[in-house]
Amino acid sequence: MSSSALVDWGLAGRTARRLAGPGPATTREEAAAVVRELHEAAAAAVAHVEGLTGLHPVEGGPVPEVAVVDRPGWIDANTTGMAALLDPLAAALLERSENPPGPLATAIGSRATGVQAGGLLAFLSSRVLGQYEVFGTGGRLLLVAPNIVDAERRLGVDPSDFRMWVCLHEVTHQLQFTAFPWLRDHLEDQISGFVEATDLSPDALRDRMSDLVRGIADAVRGSDDDGGSAGLMALVRDPEQRAVLDRVTAVMSLVEGHAEYVMDGVGPDVVPSVRTLRKRFAQRRKGRSPLDRVLRRLLGLEQKMKQYADGRTFVGGVVDLVGMDGFNRVWAGPENLPLVEELTEPARWVERVHGRPAVTA
Numbered sequence: 001m002s003s004s005a006l007v008d009w010g011l012a013g014r015t016a017r018r019l020a021g022p023g024p025a026t027t028r029e030e031a032a033a034v035v036r037e038l039h040e041a042a043a044a045a046v047a048h049v050e051g052l053t054g055l056h057p058v059e060g061g062p063v064p065e066v067a068v069v070d071r072p073g074w075i076d077a078n079t080t081g082m083a084a085l086l087d088p089l090a091a092a093l094l095e096r097s098e099n100p101p102g103p104l105a106t107a108i109g110s111r112a113t114g115v116q117a118g119g120l121l122a123f124l125s126s127r128v129l130g131q132y133e134v135f136g137t138g139g140r141l142l143l144v145a146p147n148i149v150d151a152e153r154r155l156g157v158d159p160s161d162f163r164m165w166v167c168l169h170e171v172t173h174q175l176q177f178t179a180f181p182w183l184r185d186h187l188e189d190q191i192s193g194f195v196e197a198t199d200l201s202p203d204a205l206r207d208r209m210s211d212l213v214r215g216i217a218d219a220v221r222g223s224d225d226d227g228g229s230a231g232l233m234a235l236v237r238d239p240e241q242r243a244v245l246d247r248v249t250a251v252m253s254l255v256e257g258h259a260e261y262v263m264d265g266v267g268p269d270v271v272p273s274v275r276t277l278r279k280r281f282a283q284r285r286k287g288r289s290p291l292d293r294v295l296r297r298l299l300g301l302e303q304k305m306k307q308y309a310d311g312r313t314f315v316g317g318v319v320d321l322v323g324m325d326g327f328n329r330v331w332a333g334p335e336n337l338p339l340v341e342e343l344t345e346p347a348r349w350v351e352r353v354h355g356r357p358a359v360t361a
Contacts (some may be wrong), residue, residue, distance in 0.1 A: 008114030012078040018123045020071045023146025024153060031145070034163075035068045038143045041164045042066045045171040048266050050292065053258075054324055055331070057178035064174050065140045071125040074144050078121060081135045124151075127167050132173035134184055141174050143167070155280045161273045165263055168271070171263025172259040180331045187251065194244040248342045252345050254330065257311015261319070310343040317346030322354060329353055 026034070043066070050056055057064075068205040069077070130143045143166070167215060176316055268274055318327045330336050330353070342349040351357050 007081040007083070007117050008110040009079045009083045009117070011111055011114035012117040012121060013075055016075045016079070016114050016121035017072050017127060019119060019122035020075065023071060023126075024150045026149065034145050034149055036168065037160065038068045038148070038163055039066060041160075041167040042141060042143065042171060045164065046175075047169040047269050049168060049175055049262055051170050051264055052265055052324075052327060053172070053175065055175050055179045057175065058181060061178055061181065062139050064178060065142065068145050070146055071144065073122050074125050074128060074142060077133060077140070077142060078124075078357040081133060082117070083133045117221045132170055132177060134177060134187065141170050143170065155277075156278060157277055158273050161271050162277060165249050165271050165274065165277050168263040168266060169259045172262045175256060176255050176258065176331075182333065183251075183255075183331075186334050186337075187248070188245050190251075193249075194241055217262060249335075249340050250340045250343060253311035254314065254338055255311070257309075257313070257315045259344075261315040271275050314338055314343045314346050314349070318350060321346060321350050326350070326354065 001192065067073070067077075079277060125144075125146060127189075129147050130141070133140045148163060148166055155162070161220055200299050238260055263271075264273075264274060315327065318330075330338065330349075336348050336353050342352070347357070
């Protein structure tokens with residue numbers, strides 16, 4: 001059963017396209033130059049990332065494709081990816097329902113959620129700079145040109161440096177999944193485990209939704225409290241689901257933190273203004289308007305920012321203790337992935353995986 005039983009993805013895509021802004025004004029020549037430079041930067045970033053990490057794509061694997069897209073292009077890619085990701089959940093919902101909805105109720109419900117999903121996709125389509133597609137079409141590195149141009153203008157930074165810096169981050173993700181194909185399978189297994197443990201009780205969902213609403217209200221008032229920072233994930237309280245989410249959080253913190261480490265670690269020889277970029281970009285991640293805070297709280301984007309911080313702490317800490325080769329043992333298999341509690345205590349991971357206490361200099 002397709003996830004369209006829950007969400008009308010066609011309507012979601014059309015809604016998102018209609019609501020998404022066009023991006024910054026550029027001439028045709030400027031736009032063509034941006035596209036060309038992003039392709040060149042993505043190609044050049046590969047050698048820098050491989051040189052710093054010591055990782056290489058698995059032999060015989062698919063050749064990654066770089067796609068420079070606009071906001072509608074990003075929306076199209078992500079409606080496909082989200083539909084693929086939610087297929088198992090849709091099937092589980094229908095299979096476990098004692099009174100499955102009829103065709104009319106399904107159509108009405110999927111259209112309502114389609115409009116909601118479209119609004120969220122429209123918001124995100126103006127924020128995302130790039131991503132490596134893990135699900136859906138899979139295997140493509142997307143660079144969202146209007147968002148990159150908008151960000152570099154708002155930040156007042158060198159465009160060429162910023163474009164290379166973004167590409168270093170995204171190419172690192174590309175390398176993670178092309179060097180270790182098991183990583184995608186592992187994430188899919190975790191999602192399947194999450195679905196199997198899903199509590200579908202309407203009463204439970206209603207209770208949990210009230211907690212989420214309180215968190216959003218805090219965001220409206222500008223509160224910095226973390227009580228609702230997990231967004232929609234705050235609705236999950238089943239111990240089994242929480243355990244799965246802990247594992248997913250750990251692996252996503254790892255891949256995000258690894259990319260953060262690399263994009264800064266290449267140094268000023270590759271990105272001369274890297275320190276300025278990091279300082280100004282950190283301010284960008286704090287959000288701007290009250291509406292921005294609300295949507296970030298709802299979508300759990302504050303949790304995403306915490307992943308960057310914890311993951312960066314873990315990667316940097318492990319590299320300091322055992323070097324890059326020692327850190328790369330994290331990619332040996334699922335058993336070597338960090339536990340949530342190890343993210344902020346890298347020495348515990350070193351002791352568990354390397355079999356010896358970490359010794360600091």
